[in-house]
Amino acid sequence: MDLEPTAEEAAFRAEVRAFLKREVTPEVWAAHRDLGEQGMWSPDFTKAFRRKLGAAGYIGMGWPAQYGGGGRSRIFQAIFWDEMEYFRAPGLDRSITYVPNALMAFGTEQQKAMLLPRIIKGELSWFVGYSEAEAGSDLANMKTRAVADGDDFVITGQKMFSSDAHMADYGWVAARTDPSGPKHKGISLFIVDMRSPGVKITKYPTLAGWTHHAVYFDQVRVPRSMLVGTQDEGWKVVMGAIDFERAALSSPGLVGYQFDRLLAWCSKDRDGADRPIDDPLVQDELARLAIEAEGARLMSYWLASLHARGLMPQHETSLALLVKREVSRRMDISGLDLLGPHAPLRAGSPHAQLDGEVEVEYRDHLYFQFAAGGFDITRNVVAQRGLGLPR
């Protein structure tokens, strides 16, 4: 038990903070956010920023040396994720978390040689094609087909809720290769070049104001060499790296940022008016939020500690993600409460507080309650896999 960072860990955190302060300035913030299309940062800025992460060595910092990685422990990776989230920096998504880890675990040598050197430099953006209209929480119910045809597979179907598909170079796509068996069998995983003929992307505006995507595959030919893992056993690939993705998503940086932003706002001197922080009820709420944020922080680093020790936490990862997202929602809700009459003022409105961010996030973070394992699905996972309750 040692809650203090080592000198090396503290120095690394300082280095990442200095990098982010240099790269995500208020001017950059003002110039490159695209609340319409992207919700946050413009696609071009995200791609350029990801290359900077690659050049700084952050993408491959935890990869094994054989793939050009730095072999840093999960504590260092958790520090990196934490600071990235705190600074609301772009590029920390499946393209550098889930996909390379799944590729290292399940990919062929040819796939790794082709893709990992580009991923580690931050050159590639990915979308993950799992969810479908009829396959959400019940993911194995997917209907998209992949039919073997000579040296190719031919994929036909539709993927929904496909974050960042519009800026993806590749898709990491699950499709059914054997429709005859039980639904967890007969799924295979493919790497799909998004420039392939037959790939079509459509847009859906979300209630948060940004745009989400669906991807249609119409007889899209994918070479057999782009099959990941064993044919019909793609479910293993789907589940195999999901804990890494959840660990990255459970980073506490966002809730730290949300808390600090509220605290700064409540502490600000106001002409002739009492500061919110002088109100005992506000103090009590801030104390409660501080405790929640600290809990989320500890849980995330607990998880990193388990990984750093070589243990393989499973349901703990789901638990940490649930906690982080529940705490974030708590910050959204308390934030609106604390802003009082200004709460509904949207970004860009006269008199909007905190750039209207609290109201935007109140809408945006609604997806926390259903994406990558919804709150209640996660409770089922924890109860069944963690606590051994019967199905």
Place this chain on the structure above:
Amino acid sequence: MDITLNEDQALIAETAKSFAQSALTPARIRELEETENGFDAGVWREMAQMGWAGAPFPDAFGGSGFGLFELSLIVEALGQGAIPSPIYSSVVEGGMLLLEAGSEAQKKAWLPRIAAGEGLLTTAITEPAGGLAPGQIRTEIARAGNGFAINGTKLFVRDAGAAEAMICLGRSGLRPEDLTLLLVPGDAPGVARRRLKAAGGEALWEVTFSNVRLGADALVGEAGGAWPHVAQLLLRGAAMKSAELVGIGQASLDLTLSYAKTRVQFARPIGSFQGVQHHMANVYRDLWLCRLLAWQANARLASGKPAGREVAMAKAKAGECMPALTRIAHQVHGAIAYYRDYPLELYYHRAIAAQSAYGDAGHHRRALARLLREDLGRFRGEDPHELPVHHV
């Protein structure tokens, strides 16, 4: 950074847990609740033999050199087993207070005997007004001859019936923190006790001091210099109660899980219902959050660094969540656990007793609010970012 138990710590936790699970039957624990001293002297001797009564004392005073963090693991296990013992009165309070504030002679006289489970020492801090602020201490300590005289009433004194002596906090001046500690033999003329009937497994007492005369050597620490030591004692108690609450929560969860897996209604184990599963997932989440916060609080205290923030967070969270956990545990059990012979009731009582000890959740959130106003840096943690003022 490593937020896991190392091998030694895991071994201590395991040992403590297996001892606490088998030391006393639930029936014996209930029986002890009705006795004057509230604990089993034989069990306490065994605990002392394992080094637990001297856990945080140095070798020179008969200690086992485990440290405060390791003590918190033991306290969690005792909470989980609902084992009553004088570990709070004699170790967390009296022993540690002497270790920090006492003279060499006092430490020599007491600590080895406490560690051996022979001497039992407690403290008398809180008063009928109930508050934990220094200004609320009214018991008077006056100079009398070469020594002192005490007059006043103390409440929630742990194990006052069994203790050989108690360290009493009293007012020796007009300013709020003009407070002094005196070591009072339990049989000193003018000391009177009444056992309180309280929920939970601790033997709590009211102790009245009527012109109790003591020599100059009764002084613990410096006259007028008591408060920093008492404040630290209260933090230590709160951190340990946070760990105990986690043990209480773990026991309640374990009982409930095994019931939910085996109790069949509507032809299915009730643990297969989502309504039950969601309850269990939520309490498991809260249990781990409380455990991590308690680990942090106790590790921080053990390091000797300022721990007010970490302890307040741990106790505020555990004080709210763990009693709530026991209520959910009862809800899942239904009627069966409403009967006294079902062990869940032990934890139902202990949770509310532990949440009220050394400051309830509100007390600790107020402490955080004080940091918010007076020491924003500490409120925001050890390694805060600059506030993102460009948005404000």
